[in-house]
């Protein structure tokens with residue numbers, strides 16, 4: 001039975017009975033499987049293989065990964081402990097390069113340890129865990145705020161188009177791009193969502209369609225090449241997506257295919273909204289040209305699971321993200337409010353007081 005809100009969207013990551021629990025998103029939509037990484041290596045693998053995915057969720061997972069790395073540490077001093085922590089952080093940064101939340105979360109945990117008024121290693125271990133839990137809980141509140149702030153932009157609309165999964169599964173809970181959708185639904189306004197399947201890993205088909213259907217929110221699945229037709233037929237009145245890294249000028253890195261959607265939205269005079277927490281902004285980068293774009297295994301493109309859908313040995317280009325220039329972005333919805341152009345000056349104004357360094 002599909003349950004209408006006030007349905008509490010599920011959380012893909014939690015700390016329970018002394019263990020971190022993840023929904024293994026590679027098993028959805030067919031199976032809801034919970035995994036419990038026990039080592040930093042298992043957490044690295046979970047991030048790399050998108051068992052946990054989505055910029056905020058990746059940051060939260062990395063923070064818990066640091067705790068898994070040091071929980072059994074036998075360090076004899078603060079210096080030795082911090083060295084082990086740094087080694088684990090460096091290792092986790094090699095999992096996926098684009099979502100800046102991962103780097104931000106790691107720096108936050110390291111800073112919490114550096115600022116701790118104790119050299120007791122047992123106490124420092126506890127501080128690592130406490131910071132990971134805080135990062136997770138803060139993200140849930142952040143997503144709620146994004147939902148509240150974004151709702152007025154969508155409440156008069158009938159339907160929106162979204163890409164990939166920037167829903168509850170990509171965060172601690174509620175999502176970013178889908179947070180306003182959940183917010184409106186909990187107040188009786190059921191916005192229709194058209195979800196791009198999002199080749200090659202199908203986060204839209206497997207995850208967005210699944211989580212919205214579970215919540216009783218009307219969702220229509222389309223293939224990526226249907227987006228233009230959906231817009232030209234007036235089936236949607238806006239596009240809303242998440243982000244993995246936003247540069248100081250408002251250029252946005254997000255799942256591959258986002259840039260094309262933004263161009264289509266402009267062509268059809270539709271607003272193109274990006275929803276993201278402050279932890280997704282990287283003001284050290286002047287523009288999106290500097291954002292590292294993850295390239296993934298060719299098999300993700302040439303195969304559906306184990307079934308080949310392309311000739312063996314064919315050349316493949318498989319960037320997991322692209323960059324949407326700021327001129328295509330109507331507004332950026334954050335937990336601190338709506339950011340509109342000119343982004344260079346309005347990002348620091350709206351996000352004033354935020355510590356972007358994670359430290």
Ligand SMILES: CSC[C@H]1O[C@H](OP(=O)(O)O)[C@H](O)[C@@H]1O
Nearest residue numbers: 053054055164166170242254255
């Ligand atoms: C709320 S961030 C979601 C963001 O992350 C996704 O990428 P991936 O599934 O590879 O982790 C996609 O870019 C989403 O927009």
